[in-house]
Amino acid sequence: MKKKWLIILLIATCGIFMGLKLQIDQLPQKKIPGSSIIYLPSGKYLKYATFGYSSLMADLIYLWAIQYFSTTTIPNRFQYLDHIFSIVAELDPHYLDPYELGAIIAVYEAKDLELAYKILDRGLKKNPDQWIFPFQAGHYAQMIEKNYKRARKYYKKTMNIEGSPPIARRLYAHAAFKMSDYQTSWNHWREIYKQAETKRIKKIASNHLYRVKATRDIQRIEKALEKFKNHYGHYPQSLSKLVKTGYLESVPKDLDGQSYVYKPETGQVKPPTIPWKR
């Protein structure tokens, strides 16, 4: 074949296949490349099937997952969220980022809070020294689910891990308060107050202590008031009347030593100051 014709043929075929490639790219894509990863089997032996490159595989699958789950055009993409992140956890259980990110995706994108807890629990199980996992879980429980029981459980776990931030304890104490476990809350706020290193923390602690005491006191007073009302048919004129009639041992004062504000008409008891305006 003459050299001239060969070169022409070469350029022609090159142009054709490059044009074809551009055409193919235009076609609507059904799946993103590498989505067969969702069919990887999980299990504790997956790690060994990678011939010693398990960390690298974890990295690559994690990177792929980031792309996959942020591609909004894929229908029903979160059905494999648990599966993929469990694979990454199997391959490299000490890789911390995927647990956090998996939980974030679960909470904010897939709107599956239970999955987020599952992922973070797994993270903590494999890395018992990482307080960030129960901490985040507690946050999700408190902020999004408004489930203080759960939040309290997670904050307790966080507190028990060495190196956890002191705020975990405060959140725990607060959650206990929300759960009406005033004794625990009080005890912990006391500790926080004692161990507080800055004035600010001390102030916060004292405010919370004020509130706990106030709530407890008011509860006691209101219980006594109810008993009085049931007996006498009306609320007493003053709180000291309750002591006289024996429904109350003594009239509690708030943390600052002030008296509670009592409205005999409605039987309402209120603290004299708002806790955080002290």
Place this chain on the structure above:
Amino acid sequence: METALKIADLHKSFQTGFIPKKKKILKGITLEVGKGEIFGYLGPNGAGKTTTLKCILGLIHPDKGEIEVWDHPYFSLKAKEKTGYLPENPYFYDYLTASEFLDFYSQLCPNLKPHNFKKINTLLKIVGLEEASHLQLRKFSRGMLQRVGLAQAILNDPSLVLLDEPLGGLDPIGRKEIRDIILRFKEEGKTVFLCSHIIQDIEMICDKVAILGNGQIINQGKLQDLISEKIQFTEVALSGVSPKELEELGEIYSIHRGRIFLKVFEEEKKRKIIQLVQSRKGTLHSLTPRTETLEDLFVGMVKQT
């Protein structure tokens, strides 16, 4: 006299083919090489010359038999220290220069000082390569490789030098030079064991010869003992006599340009031919007695097996 090399009843067979079939190459070789001899080991291709040589060097493990080099067992280091070897079609490390190559090998011989470039240059001079000492071996021609092979063979000043087809593929000048080098070895007192199938070379330099055929030594001994001095026939070339008259006297094998060529087997008949030519006033162009050459011996013996 000391024996440089002694081989007794050497056997070796190989298993070839996918379904291993035993093929016997050496079927009982026995020979002796005395000190200071140039020993020729002759045989057709595939007879087992290289195999024998490799057995002596320990590159091949014999099935049966004993080999001794200067009364040491052949596989011992002492034997190897006194031996030098040049293989057929030598090939060496491409990327080394001639002197680097010789230096590397000198590090493997315990009795040699390494990095002794003075000695290496002397060696290269002996084989005629002193100008190519810094040239990479990949750039060497066939003849040059043969020479550098010879240089490495005598690197450790061995008393027994084993050469496998040393003159193969060389031009006439090269062949003369190598022959001269081998003869010089003899002058230095070295013993040379030479394998070849080129009879002329063997005839020219060897003292003793062994002929190998079909795995066995057909004949061995001093060169002149093997070739008889007996005149087999005389070749006569003459003109001026008619062929009819010569019919009884000899065997005419060619008539060319008026000359008649014939073989005469008996002395009597030769004298008669000379008289005939004189009487017919013809011309006697040549009268050549032919003795048995090594080639005749070789061909004859190999044909027998």
Place this chain on the structure above:
Amino acid sequence: MKIKAIAFNTFKEAIRDRILYLLLFFAAVCIVFSRILALLTVGNKVKIIKDVGLASLSFFGVLMAILMGTGLVYKEIDKKTICTLLSKPVRRYQFILGKFFGLILTLFIMLSLMSLVFLGVVFFHTFSIPWEIMISVAFIFLEMCLITSVAILFSCFSTPILSSIFSLSFYLIGHFSWSLETILKKMKPGVGKTLVQILYTFLPDLENFNFKTEVVHHLSIPPQSYFYSTAYGIFYTGFVLLIAILIFKKRDFV
């Protein structure tokens, strides 16, 4: 020493082999590429770089060991350079050991070059040099030595292609040892179990040299682990080299 002479000669020959530099190039490309890959991640970027780097060192290192080792002895036999060499007063085991040490010297240099690129990329990213990673690299080197000895063993009697396949199989079996362990746990005690037990103990366990994950996550490794793994590596390599020497001794060079 004769072994030293052969080793240096082997080294000079091996370091000329272009395939080494091709693999070095690819390793460098992978390591530098990891920097780009790290941009895609959410969270800790250095981990990606470290993982890709260590994986490249391991992968290309083993590849170099196999490709060089399988050709080493075969080439000498094929080109017949071995005939003149063994005609000198050298013992056959010295030849094998010389080849081995020459090759691991070459591999050591190649691995060091790759490590430099790797440490360079990590330094560029974090402005500190993670020296603890070199522990993992040291064990990668040990694994490479073992694979080299296996490649040389096969090169003594087989062609380069077959030797490469066998060496690669050795590598894969070595990382699959856990499967025998699992089977063992599920088997009932008896003759079968004992046989599998023997097989499990005999077959190479290359996971012993795998400290990549631990090093990247800064997990603590008990010092006995280092000691036992190193000893295991050295003895297994010695074992393979002995087999190679035995086979090489029996060989006829036609």
